[in-house]
Each structure stands twice: as C-alpha cells, then as structure tokens.
Amino acid sequence: MSVRPWRDIMRRKSRQIMVGNVPVGGDAPISVQTMTNTVTADVTATVDQIRRCEEAGADIIRVSCPDVESTTALKQIVRAAQVPIVADIHFHYKRALEAADAGAACLRINPGNIGSASRVKEVVDAAKANGCSIRIGVNAGSLEKDLLEKYGEPCPEALVESALDHIKLLQDHDFHEFKVAVKASDVFLAVAAYQQLAETVDCPLHLGITEAGGFVGGTVKSAIGIGNLLWFGIGDTLRVSLSAEPEEEVRVGFEILKALGIRNRGVRVVSCPSCARQGFDVIRTVEKLEERLSHIRTPMSLSVLGCVVNGPGEARETDIGITGGGAGKHMVYLSGVTDHHVQDADMIDHIVRLVEAKAAEIEAAGEATAQVQAAE
Template identity: 45%
Template sequence: MLREMTKEVRIGNVVIGGKNPVAIQSMTNTKTEDVDATVNQILALEKAGCEIIRCAVPTMEAAEALSKIKERIHIPLVADIHFDYRLAIAAIENGADKIRINPGNIGDTDRVRKVVEKAKEYGIPIRVGVNSGSLEKGLIEKYGGVTAEGIVESALDKVHLIESMGYDNLVVSIKSSDVLMCVKAHELIAKECPYPLHVGITESGTVLSGNIKSSVGLGIILYQGIGNTIRVSLTGDPLEEIKSAKLILRTLGLRKGGIEVVSCPTCGRTKIDLIRLANQVEDMVQDIPLDDIKVAVMGCVVNGPGEAKEADIGIAGGIGEGLLIKKGQIVKKVKEEELLNTLRQELLNWKQE
C-alpha cells in the first residue's frame, strides 16, 4: 500500500506519488552524445516496459543532445548531472523532464540556487540524490561511519536547502549497496519526507547478484508501502532491469499485467531439457501482449498436469513428446520439438477463445 501522504509529482507524462502506481525506471548505458544509439536503446526499453528513463549528462554535448533524443522517444527523460551546475541548466533548457543532482557536489549555494531557479522556470522536478559512497565527512564523523541515519540526514539537509529557495517540486533518492542499511534508511526517511521516493539498491552487482540483492531490498521496502519509482541497478543490459522490476512488482501484488512463467525444479523424473525449455518460454512470452496469464512449464508428464492446475496454460515434457495443459486438463499431445511453438500459438490466439 502506497503512502497516501506522499506529494504527487509530474515527470513529463507520468505522475508519481500519492496513490499512483510505482513507476519503473532505468538508465541508458550508451554515450548520450550518440543520439541514435541512445534513442534505439530507449525505444527497446520502452517496449520492455520502462516508464521513466535517465541519461548521464557529463558534457555540454550530452546536454544539447537531449533535445534531439526527446523528439524520438515517448517516455519522460531524466538528466543525471554531477559536479557542473551549468550542465544541469543546459539539460533543463534542452527538454529534460526531471534532473537528478546531488546538491553537495554541484558547488556552493549560489550555484545550487541557479539550478533551482531554472527548474522553477521550466516547472520540472529535481531529484535530490544521495548515495552512501558520497556521504559528507562531517556526517561520517558524527555517526562513526557510514550509517542509515547519516544518509537520511544528508538527504534531508539538501531537501531543506532547496525548500529554503522556494521550491518543493522534489523527488528524493537515498541509496546504498548495503541492503539492510538501505532498508533502514528508507524506513527512517519515510517518516519525515513528504516527497516521492525513488528506490534502488545502488551498485548491486551483476545480473545474478544484483537481482538477488535488489529483490530482497526492494521487496522489504516496497512491502512497507515505501517507494514511488524503482530501478533495479544491474551491471548488464538495461533490458534485464525492466524484466526484474516488473517481476518484483508483480510478485508483491503492486503491478498486474503481462505473462507470468512458473516452472518446476529439475529432478530425476525429468525427461526433457527443462532448463532450456523454461528459458525459451520466458523469452518467448516477452512480446505477447496478454495480461495476467500464468504459464506453467513442467518437466514430466507424471505430475505436470496436477502441478500446473493453477496456471492458465502449461506444457509438460515427456520422452520425445509433451503435453499441452489448460487449467490442469490435458488438451493434446505433441512432439517435443513442437512444444514451444504450440504454446506460442495458443497464447497468440488466447483472446479469440
């Protein structure tokens, strides 16, 4: 359940906060200056289900490229800026729907004020981001190291600074690669911050370790009703971030839609290459526009029909052949090599049934 007291914030054509659903975000890993490459990646991410995209803006050329990128995409674009306040101003002028800054590394108060005034002029939100790795020395000394309390104090200090400049169109992000520290920090800040929270486990790792750490951390945080946008940060193809984010939200009941694939673990009764088949099915369903359908992939014909009875449709493998199952009932038997395509055709024609 979302925190209803959270302020609503508009990012382009997406509204977050309040009772709005948790939005899925990712970040491009192309050079933003390369407009074609960046646009192509964003379009692929859109198709996968990304709802907000962030691009790094390390140069003035990257800031100026945003206007060209914006013309060719359909989701809000967030400009990620560090150190140089002039890049933040240029990004806003070139159409960024939101900017992400850490006021602590932008420079003195006057420079932060210039960014705030430009955001106010264009009416776009500022995401105040603080990572555990960039915690100020004074707060590290105060709390005896990097702590959840220190991260929260740092973030709120920066929020209050921008509020003092007469601006409250804000989103807040506090991240750590330490999962339990990140959880505690979100629990603390949720009690004091009225603004939408962007949640993620930063530097979580590769597709394997990053998915596990993100699922645990995001699961605990979101289950408490904390968080309005999420990113599953992975060292890998950004498309994997979207797949994982959708599955996390669906598993928690925060998002419906799409096709859910369930599969049994392998055992001595398995008479088919279940691992390969399950992965093929998971990949195959990505481009099929069905909502709230559960597909089961079972390894044997002995228990397959019974285990798949809660699924809408499923397949179970045998020796050189397999079964097509609907609601636990065997529909037909097909050759092993025809299983995948048979399932695909059934799903493609699902709406006609």
C-alpha cells in the first residue's frame, strides 16, 4: 500500500504498440512528442531542429510531409535522427507510401480521408511491410461533413465516432499497431472526448490540446487539459501544441509529467514567488539556475526559497536547497539537512556545482545497481 494513497494515479490499461524503438501504451513510460516547423525538404534546418528537440528530451518527433520533396528528404532525416520520426501525411496516400519506404517509424494519417478502400489497403500494406505504426488524429476543427451534419457542431460524441470509423478501416485490414488522438482547442471538449474514447477502445491514446496558443496561454491550457487526463490515468503519449519553438513544447510536456510525479527528467525546481522578506533576488536566481541546469537529465529536486518562513520545510523535501539569510549569507541544505552557508557572490555557481555533483552521484549509483542486477 502506498504511503501517500492520495497521490496514486491508476493508469488506464491499454495495449502496447511500438513507434520505432519507443514502446507506447501498456506499462511503458508516457512519451513526450513534438513537431518540427521547418520546411521538411530543407534537411539541414530540419535535422538541426530535431537535434535541439532531442537534447530537450523528445522521445518521438513528427515532421510534416505534404509533398514529394518532403518524403524524398525524409530518408536523410530519419538516418540523422536519434529518435523515431513520425511522418504527418496531408490526405495524399502516396505520401504515406513514400514515407513508409523512407523509414518513418509511424504515419500520422486518417485512413478515412485518403480516398478509396484500395488506397487504405495500400497504406496498411506499406505500414506492415516497413514496420510502421499509424497515428489516427481526429481534430475538432476538421471533422467529417457528415458528422457535423449529424451532431450540428463538434462535440465529444462526434470526435469519438470519427475515431471509431477510422479505427475500423484499419482493423478491417487486420492492422492493430495504431494510437489515436481526439484533439480540440476547447479544453472541455477535448477532455470529454478522450474520456469517452478511453472507455471504448484499448489502443494507446495520444494526448493534446490542439492550437493551444502562445507559450504562456498554451502552456496553461495544455496543463489543464492534458494534466486532468493524466491525473485520471488516461494517456500514453503527449504533445503540447504551442506557438513556440518545438523544444519548448518538449520542456513543457516534461514539466506536466513532473508536476504529477509520473515521469521525471532533469531538475525539478521548487521556488517561492518572492516577497520583501527575501534574502536574495529569487526570480532572477531561478531564471539563471534553470538556464544553467538545463543540461541535467538526471531526475532530482532543488528548492530555492528567499527566506526562512517556508525555506527549511521545503528544503527537507528536496535533494538540494537554499534559503535566504541575512547579510548576504544563505543556508545550503543537502538531502534535507542543513550543511553550510554560501555568500551572494558565489551562490549560483555553487548551486550549479552541487547539482552537477549530485547528478553524477545518482547516475553512478544507478550504474552500480544495474551491474549488480546483471551479475545476478
């Protein structure tokens, strides 16, 4: 029994598929995705952007393939990428065939939108032959005309019916390596659609609030929508859709997972909003630390509190902590215990060194444990 049952998340049981070498669904970690915004035919620019997303932690990256120039470039892009590449196909089934042959790990395509049953079969055959999975992406902004006529407007039932129609087309060809998204810009609509779909199918679900907006507004909307679904155990992979650089989408995605204790990557910072009691400039300190520590991938926690009101209590719960004191002299906590003081001038460099050393210690301990388990 958990010591803190109020923090338990009972994850929905879904079957597992593979997107390249990344498992999605089942008991696999919830993966974080993003999408490039370069011209795909510009291989250099696209690969450079993919590299930045990989460094931010992206597990899967989607690229748009609207034309033959894009699918031609895809082969080089796939070879250069270190994570699986999803090819986003815009209605034209031949782009799906080309992308599958070019090495895409997954095809983002709605089978009902590409034409005849024979075309669907061609795409399914190409996916099977190349080991591709498929992502069905239903969007409230592009629902089928007959569904809009039937329901009058985008609603959860319409999104779910669209998803089930597309799923059937794949299952009719004995294809089951698919995941599904039912996205909407309206948080209430998206959450309700995902909840209904989760009760109806056992395939992995890809979460997202589409067209969420700019960095701040889109982050808030995505955190509310995606966060609520994850809290109820729904979701196997996610993308935060922002009008921002794709690596920022990855960072926000991990922050959502970290906030729920689902998956940790890098330093989780606990910091106060600051007030007149602060012993140092908390806001600027946190900004600098987040920038200086962005290279850390090892999960760990850091508390940065401006005074002793809440500082000691928060520091007891983190790997490293600092609490503001008087006369430019601040208390440093290691593993929740008071350890030493540091002066203003040395504080940021000192914390960075402590975090890097702690990360190295955690990594070494993990490697040692793995070696012992392997020997047994």
